[in-house]
Amino acid sequence: MEVPQSLQDSGHGNDESPSTSSKGTGDSSVPDLPGFYFDPEKNRYFRLLPGHNNCNPLTREGIRYKEMESRRLQLLEEEDKQKKKIARTGFNASSFLRKSQLGFLNVTSYCRLAHELRMSCMERKKVQIESSDPSALASDRFNLILADTNSDRLFTVNDVKIGGSKYGIINLQGLKTPTFKVRMHENLYFTNRKVNSMCWASLNHLDSHILLCLMGLAETPGCATLLPASLFISSQPAGTDRPGMLCSFRIPGAWSCAWSLNIQSNNCFSTGLSRRVLLTNVVTGHRQSYGTNSDVLAQQFAVMTPLLFNGCRSGEIFAIDLRCPSQGKGWKATNLFHDSAVTSVQILQEEQYLMASDMAGKIKLWDLRATKCIRQYEGHVNEYAYLPLHVHEEEGILVAVGQDCYTRIWSLHDAQLLRTIPSPYPASKADIPSVAFSSRLGGFRGAPGLLMAVRQDLYCFSYS
Numbered sequence: 001m002e003v004p005q006s007l008q009d010s011g012h013g014n015d016e017s018p019s020t021s022s023k024g025t026g027d028s029s030v031p032d033l034p035g036f037y038f039d040p041e042k043n044r045y046f047r048l049l050p051g052h053n054n055c056n057p058l059t060r061e062g063i064r065y066k067e068m069e070s071r072r073l074q075l076l077e078e079e080d081k082q083k084k085k086i087a088r089t090g091f092n093a094s095s096f097l098r099k100s101q102l103g104f105l106n107v108t109s110y111c112r113l114a115h116e117l118r119m120s121c122m123e124r125k126k127v128q129i130e131s132s133d134p135s136a137l138a139s140d141r142f143n144l145i146l147a148d149t150n151s152d153r154l155f156t157v158n159d160v161k162i163g164g165s166k167y168g169i170i171n172l173q174g175l176k177t178p179t180f181k182v183r184m185h186e187n188l189y190f191t192n193r194k195v196n197s198m199c200w201a202s203l204n205h206l207d208s209h210i211l212l213c214l215m216g217l218a219e220t221p222g223c224a225t226l227l228p229a230s231l232f233i234s235s236q237p238a239g240t241d242r243p244g245m246l247c248s249f250r251i252p253g254a255w256s257c258a259w260s261l262n263i264q265s266n267n268c269f270s271t272g273l274s275r276r277v278l279l280t281n282v283v284t285g286h287r288q289s290y291g292t293n294s295d296v297l298a299q300q301f302a303v304m305t306p307l308l309f310n311g312c313r314s315g316e317i318f319a320i321d322l323r324c325p326s327q328g329k330g331w332k333a334t335n336l337f338h339d340s341a342v343t344s345v346q347i348l349q350e351e352q353y354l355m356a357s358d359m360a361g362k363i364k365l366w367d368l369r370a371t372k373c374i375r376q377y378e379g380h381v382n383e384y385a386y387l388p389l390h391v392h393e394e395e396g397i398l399v400a401v402g403q404d405c406y407t408r409i410w411s412l413h414d415a416q417l418l419r420t421i422p423s424p425y426p427a428s429k430a431d432i433p434s435v436a437f438s439s440r441l442g443g444f445r446g447a448p449g450l451l452m453a454v455r456q457d458l459y460c461f462s463y464s
Contacts, residue, residue, distance in 0.1 A: 336371060
């Protein structure tokens with residue numbers, strides 16, 4: 001086969017990878033040539049070589065990354081022009097209301113378009129973080145963030161430059177327009193173990209503690225620790241509440257944890273282990289162990305019924321009836337199945353539905369009464385990462401961050417993708433954003449919005 005003169009070699013090897021279609025580059029009129037890549041900007045073909053050739057920039061991985069980065073920059077540019085774009089297309093609440101009154105929009109369409117408008121109007125603002133140690137803010141990287149029930153505090157896990165992680169609590173009450181300023185409260189405690197899972201725990205009062213599930217490291221086994229939130233308030237006098245004194249126990253392969261707000265299992269928390277679920281009462285020290293067929297990667301307690309839902313590496317989702325003894329066989333109440341490892345389970349408030357995501361990028365809404373999937377949310381990206389879901393019934397949305405570092409927001413009711421938010425930084429495994437959404441950011445009088453933590457920065461996407 002004769003090669004056109006515009007073909008240029010990008011390396012000197014004879015190995016050729018399979019064909020990469022030129023249609024993926026955005027020019028469908030260019031013929032597909034096996035082993036070559038067409039660059040529409042330079043209007044030329046280039047030879048593709050295997051990805052292990054570090055001297056050759058034209059590998060499949062490199063081309064894919066270049067395309068993803070180009071799309072991310074384009075979306076960021078579009079976001080900066082969002083106000084002009086909305087005004088130009090007539091995408092506004094007044095127009096929707098008028099069309100609804102005239103009968104051009106039914107109730108369902110009006111609600112969905114109004115919902116989409118609210119999501120589109122969320123503007124990105126960088127949050128200024130104040131701390132007693134400004135140098136640490138410049139070097140420590142956000143790993144995980146978790147808002148409390150009232151959304152006036154944000155618990156953070158930050159990776160320290162010298163290795164390990166440390167914890168902090170950000171007071172969100174100062175998160176108001178036009179200035180977005182918050183205060184970081186830290187302590188001297190840190191860990192060299194990975195935080196697999198965490199949740200707020202209501203032991204003394206609502207959200208009085210943070211429950212952390214830590215992975216084992218070398219000779220050190222995993223553990224679950226209750227950390228008093230009072231340790232992070234600088235005005236609080238030092239007391240006897242120390243990390244681990246209320247509850248800290250060694251467990252092998254601690255993957256997940258959950259705190260119970262059900263009155264029938266008061267003061268209890270659960271940990272998901274390798275082929276085992278361990279239920280612990282903090283006050284009495286009583287424990288119950290339930291054997292499973294796979295590692296338990298995600299957990300959540302129901303509130304109205306004495307059930308604990310678990311998502312497994314095998315793809316199984318099952319519920320434990322906490323009224324049944326662990327030695328018997330009648331404690332497994334519900335069985336659902338995904339095709340890949342389940343990374344998150346969320347019970348909706350009526351406790352008749354359950355949302356679950358897996359490592360294949362599938363997000364499914366399950367009817368627990370019929371034990372069948374009734375809705376899927378398309379667009380989520382995951383291949384192997386441990387990524388949570390954020391369900392907000394009051395706002396009617398579902399939020400998830402993908403392995404591609406995009407934050408996606410869906411309508412909870414019709415699975416419509418309302419918005420895709422690019423990361424402010426190029427996509428990488430180490431820079432997957434951690435997010436928190438609330439209807440009242442900063443407390444009772446706060447406004448709805450999304451918090452995004454990535455690298456050393458915290459951003460707020462609030463409704464305008």
